[in-house]
Amino acid sequence: MIASSQRIFPKAMATDIDSLRQDIMRRAQAAVSLDIAYIGVANGLFAALDEIGSASPSRLAAQAEMDDAYVIRWCDAAYAFELIDEAVDGEFQLTPLGRAFMPEQPGTLMPFAVQSMLSSHMSERAAGLMRSGERPGERVLGERETILPWFGPMLEHQFAPLLEKQVVDQVPTFRAVDERGGLAVDLGCGNGWYLRTLARRCPHLRGIGLDGFDENISQATRLAEQEELDKRLNFAVGDIHNFHIEEPVDLISMNRALHHVWDEKENVFRILREHLRPGGAAVIWEPNWPARRSDLRSPARRGMAFQNLSEHVQGNHFLRPEEIAEQFRAAGLEPEVHFVADGRDVIVTGTLAA
Numbered sequence: 001m002i003a004s005s006q007r008i009f010p011k012a013m014a015t016d017i018d019s020l021r022q023d024i025m026r027r028a029q030a031a032v033s034l035d036i037a038y039i040g041v042a043n044g045l046f047a048a049l050d051e052i053g054s055a056s057p058s059r060l061a062a063q064a065e066m067d068d069a070y071v072i073r074w075c076d077a078a079y080a081f082e083l084i085d086e087a088v089d090g091e092f093q094l095t096p097l098g099r100a101f102m103p104e105q106p107g108t109l110m111p112f113a114v115q116s117m118l119s120s121h122m123s124e125r126a127a128g129l130m131r132s133g134e135r136p137g138e139r140v141l142g143e144r145e146t147i148l149p150w151f152g153p154m155l156e157h158q159f160a161p162l163l164e165k166q167v168v169d170q171v172p173t174f175r176a177v178d179e180r181g182g183l184a185v186d187l188g189c190g191n192g193w194y195l196r197t198l199a200r201r202c203p204h205l206r207g208i209g210l211d212g213f214d215e216n217i218s219q220a221t222r223l224a225e226q227e228e229l230d231k232r233l234n235f236a237v238g239d240i241h242n243f244h245i246e247e248p249v250d251l252i253s254m255n256r257a258l259h260h261v262w263d264e265k266e267n268v269f270r271i272l273r274e275h276l277r278p279g280g281a282a283v284i285w286e287p288n289w290p291a292r293r294s295d296l297r298s299p300a301r302r303g304m305a306f307q308n309l310s311e312h313v314q315g316n317h318f319l320r321p322e323e324i325a326e327q328f329r330a331a332g333l334e335p336e337v338h339f340v341a342d343g344r345d346v347i348v349t350g351t352l353a354a
């Protein structure tokens with residue numbers, strides 16, 4: 001008599017399934033450790049523990065202004081996953097891994113925890129919507145109240161270093177704006193990191209940022225004030241499709257925002273064209289959706305394949321660089337394509353003839 005498990009998995013396959021199980025268990029544990037880290041990030045637990053050095057869960061709860069009973073349970077989980085260690089009996093301190101998730105830490109691992117939670121939320125939405133085909137749009141980002149405030153910081157930590165270290169030097173348009181100052185507009189500006197980074201480099205640059213989410217604009221305004229850039233940078237809630245100002249603009253940027261408004265691209269490119277001063281440029285920064293599906297298998301690009309599914313929920317999809325360049329040409333702007341981040345991202349500029 002053959003046991004039913006043997007019928008389903010013949011002997012050779014049983015070994016395969018064992019090694020697959022081991023592999024998936026490792027991945028599942030990694031995912032859970034990011035979940036626990038996310039709870040610590042979202043509630044300031046890493047920062048609070050860092051401030052007091054070593055503490056009982058109750059003392060940590062008081063420091064972070066969180067509920068005692070929840071923090072006791074979190075400490076056990078964070079201890080199990082080596083985010084915190086027991087210093088003396090019943091008191092905890094950060095491990096190097098826990099400290100690396102502190103949002104203030106240079107090179108912080110915080111974006112991984114936030115991205116992981118956002119991915120879970122988007123996966124659940126995609127799972128529920130696939131039958132009907134409904135695409136609820138941008139609002140899904142705001143459905144989880146703890147995630148939205150971390151959206152801006154996540155993107156800032158992921159991309160601001162790249163702007164400073166690579167993009168500004170590699171893309172000639174930035175050098176020109178750097179030299180002459182002038183007015184920069186960032187459409188879909190998130191928490192305003194892009195304009196703050198440029199304004200720190202260019203002492204004469206003025207900037208206007210526009211975004212559809214109140215939360216992003218209040219963060220952008222507060223952060224510009226903190227850095228004393230608020231005299232040169234202004235942020236406002238608004239819709240890209242209705243953007244208008246009288247003053248001609250030297251640089252119009254859209255960072256990971258064009259694919260959000262691609263459905264109405266003719267209107268968007270008209271807005272870009274009409275607002276640029278002669279010699280000015282629009283600078284579009286987007287993930288570089290590969291021409292070959294096999295490229296999506298590379299570990300550096302897999303995340304993008306998942307993100308494109310979550311973009312679908314929001315009513316968007318990622319773009320090929322040629323599509324963007326083609327649209328610039330159609331609008332009467334001269335396109336140039338620059339690959340950054342080892343080809344994962346692309347910056348397409350469109351310059352209006354001087």
Ligand SMILES: C[S@@+](CC[C@H](N)C(=O)[O-])C[C@H]1O[C@@H](n2cnc3c(N)ncnc32)[C@H](O)[C@@H]1O
Nearest residue numbers: 155188189190211212213239240255256257260
């Ligand atoms: C992926 S985020 C990028 C944010 C920011 N540019 C960055 O790099 O951190 C896309 C942003 O575009 C904004 N957005 C999308 N459609 C918009 C619209 N029609 N009007 C204004 N903002 C919009 C969203 O609110 C979101 O902040």
